[in-house]
Structures are given as structure tokens and as C-alpha cells.
Ligand SMILES: Nc1ncnc2c1ncn2[C@@H]1O[C@H](COP(=O)(O)OP(=O)(O)OP(=O)(O)O)[C@@H](O)[C@H]1O
């Protein structure tokens with residue numbers, strides 16, 4: 001069995017040096033070294049909260065350790081036919097069991113100028129707390145809906161996928177199954193133009209059915225959500241047939257039903273936020289602009305690429321010294 005373990009807490013500098021060894025020692029003490037060697041493939045630090053002090057031992061740190069297994073299975077569902085193994089181009093939805101082997105390390109490889117990653121984790125912590133405490137939706141109304149927008153290629157989809165991975169790991173003590181369902185709203189519309197209203201409704205019915213299982217947490221990712229939500233504006237100007245209108249209405253109704261479920265979160269992305277339906281925008285709980293990376297992030301992304309090539313032996317350290325001449329802050 002392949003088990004990955006994360007230990008959480010302290011500063012970034014410590015992550016790369018002493019901390020993993022300390023976490024490892026701690027695990028050896030608690031779990032027994034043989035058990036560790038047999039079952040744990042990798043130990044790494046995922047998050048550090050608090051300021052960097054002068055001296056710390058494992059005993060003085062507040063460690064949170066999560067042990068998890070990676071899955072590689074995914075399935076495509078053709079909502080139209082209900083075919084569970086539809087070829088992936090035809091499918092409008094793709095389901096991945098989380099945490100996924102394909103997404104391991106993605107979160108760590110993403111760099112942003114702002115602390116969007118912590119904000120998303122904070123949002124998720126509140127979502128979980130609200131669910132656990134059973135808040136009354138009449139007093140605190142929210143839709144479990146996140147919307148990331150910005151120019152192409154800035155990491156929106158990657159951030160959503162890796163957030164699903166994070167959720168699966170952090171909540172594995174509560175939910176046995178976490179699934180990421182990716183919907184390509186663009187293909188849903190283009191392929192089934194006359195049927196899209198019905199199909200969106202059917203898709204949300206399927207979600208509600210999956211959510212009946214208390215041991216399942218569902219992360220729904222709707223990429224290019226503007227394809228589904230521009231219809232009402234277009235219909236109002238007389239350019240779009242009523243089916244598009246029905247699709248948007250089905251999406252809004254579907255979201256209104258999901259909001260009463262504690263075991264779901266909906267992540268959406270768009271390049272064209274100004275074309276998105278106002279009623280959809282009104283339902284968003286967390287909206288964030290992801291812009292092109294600034295100089296510091298570009299540097300960090302490039303550096304991580306060089307580090308990876310060094311790790312794989314494609315370039316050697318002498319090239320890296322050359323690199324630090326080119327990039328003085330290397
Ligand atoms: N901030 C970032 N840090 C590291 N890699 C990034 C970052 N942003 C994008 N990338 C890389 O660029 C590629 C494209 O990212 P992604 O598809 O997530 O962008 P996107 O914002 O969803 O684009 P689009 O709007 O076109 O769908 C991915 O391989 C991703 O790993």
C-alpha cells in the first residue's frame with residue numbers, strides 16, 4: 001500500500017531542512033519504525049502556521065499528521081446516455097476518486113503573488129465548521145460556491161483541482177470517499193445544444209443522489225462557466241434560443257438545491273466574468289481574480305522548474321551556478 005503522510009506546522013525554512021526528519025522521528029516513536037518503513041512512502045510538510053522562532057523541538061510543535069492513500073482511478077460519464085465508461089471526449093463529466101495520484105504535488109507547484117491558497121483553505125475550514133456545527137441556513141445563507149476568474153493560463157483550473165486534493169486529505173477522517181466531478185460546460189452546450197437544459201438538470205440530480213451518502217464529499221468543478229451562464233443575457237437580447245435559457249435556470253436551481261448539503265462544494269472558473277449571468281454572480285460566496293504572475297512568482301516558477309530538472313539529472317549543479325549568475329537572486 002502506498003501511504004503518504006503530511007505533517008503540518010512551522011516555518012518555510014524548516015520545511016526544506018530539519019523538519020521532515022523530526023516529523024519522521026516523531027512518527028517512528030508513535031507508530032514504530034518497522035510499520036513506518038513498510039507502509040509509508042513519503043513524508044512531507046504541507047503547511048506551516050505561525051512565526052519562525054529560534055528553537056523548536058517536535059515536542060513543542062503542534063503537529064497535525066494526515067496519512068492517506070492515493071487513487072489513480074477516474075471515470076467518464078455521458079450524462080445523456082448514462083454510460084459510465086463513455087469515451088472521455090464524449091463525456092460531459094469526469095469523476096476522480098480523491099486524493100488522486102495524478103494531482104499529487106500540484107498544490108505545492110503553484111505560486112501566486114497573493115495568499116489565495118491560504119484564503120481558499122480558510123474558506124474550506126469555515127465550510128467544514130459550518131457543516132459540523134449544523135448552522136441554520138435561514139440565518140447564515142451561503143451557496144458553497146467559489147468563482148475564480150482571470151486571463152488564460154494563470155492556474156485557475158489547477159488551483160481548483162489541487163484544492164479538491166487538499167480537501168480529500170484534510171477531511172479523510174470524516175469522509176471515506178471524496179470525489180472530484182469535472183464538468184466542461186462548454187462541451188455540454190456545444191454537443192447537446194437542444195438538450196442542454198434537461199442535461200444540466202439531470203447532472204444536478206445525479207449530484208444530489210451521490211450526496212445522499214453521508215460518507216461522500218463531492219467537489220464539483222465547472223470550468224468555463226461563462227458558457228453556461230451567458231445565456232440569459234443573450235436570450236434577453238433575442239439572440240439565443242430558449243433551451244440556453246433553460247440551461248441557466250437549471251444551473252441556478254441546481255445550485256439552490258446543493259446549498260443545503262454539507263458534503264459538497266462547487267468550484268467555478270471563467271476567463272470572461274463580465275459575460276456571466278448576474279443571478280449566478282449573486283450566488284457566489286468567494287470570488288477572486290487570478291492575474292498573471294508578477295516577477296517574484298515568475299522567478300519562483302522558473303526556479304522550481306530548474307530544481308526539478310536538477311533532481312532528474314537533466315541538468316547538473318554547474319548549470320545551476322550558471323543560472324544564479326543569470327538570475328542574481330538565485
Ligand atoms: N501560478 C502558477 N504557478 C505554477 N504553475 C502555473 C501557475 N499558473 C499556471 N501554471 C501552469 O500553467 C498551466 C496552465 O494552468 P491552468 O490550466 O490551471 O490555467 P487556467 O487559468 O485554468 O487557464 P484557462 O483560463 O485557459 O483555463 C498548468 O500546467 C499550470 O501548472
Ligand SMILES: [Mg+2]
Pocket residue numbers: 156157158223269
Ligand atoms: Mg482552466
